[in-house]
Amino acid sequence: MKSPEDFPRNRATKSGRATYCRPCHNRIMRANRQTHYGSDRNFQLVRRYGVDAVQVEWMILQQGGVCALCREANPRHVDHDHRSGKVRGILCFNCNKGLGKVEDGPDVLRRAMDYLLAHGSG
The missing domain is CATH 3.40.1800.10 (His-Me finger endonucleases)
Known part of the structure; x- marks a missing residue:
């Protein structure tokens, strides 16, 4: 079992910690970017510059x-x-x-x- 220190802080949760550990969070976010934007580069282009x-x-x-x-x-x-x-x-x-x-x-x-x-x- 992972210790609470393995989970980043998150003020929005009751415990003050994120639901997922950092490696799991990164994996989930990468998958979401693929699903919604087609690629990590496309996500960054939209986020930073407003173009795809x-x-x-x-x-x-x-x-x-x-x-x-x-x-x-x-x-x-x-x-x-x-x-x-x-x-x-x-x-x-x-x-x-x-x-x-x-x-x-x-x-x-x-x-x-x-x-x-x-x-x-x-």
Whole structure:
């Protein structure tokens, strides 16, 4: 028999503990996501961005099957405005990380472009 510490806290229950232990809870939630959303990725897309996998694939097709910035094939990362939450496009890993590093600041991107032009970019 499992000890009460094996069950996460849950203020909604009389005992103050969840009905299922953490591994069982995770298994049940994974099964529910499969049943209701078709996949864990689709669940995360809907939860985080309000779009599903079909909409993402449509956006990729609208972009010609490439990253919206660098034009590399097979983009898979949803780019969104962190302030409004609105989805802007689908990017490759590197472009998505790069935008994250400059925190979506157009001024920073302009300075980076000026810097590359002034110092030669290869």
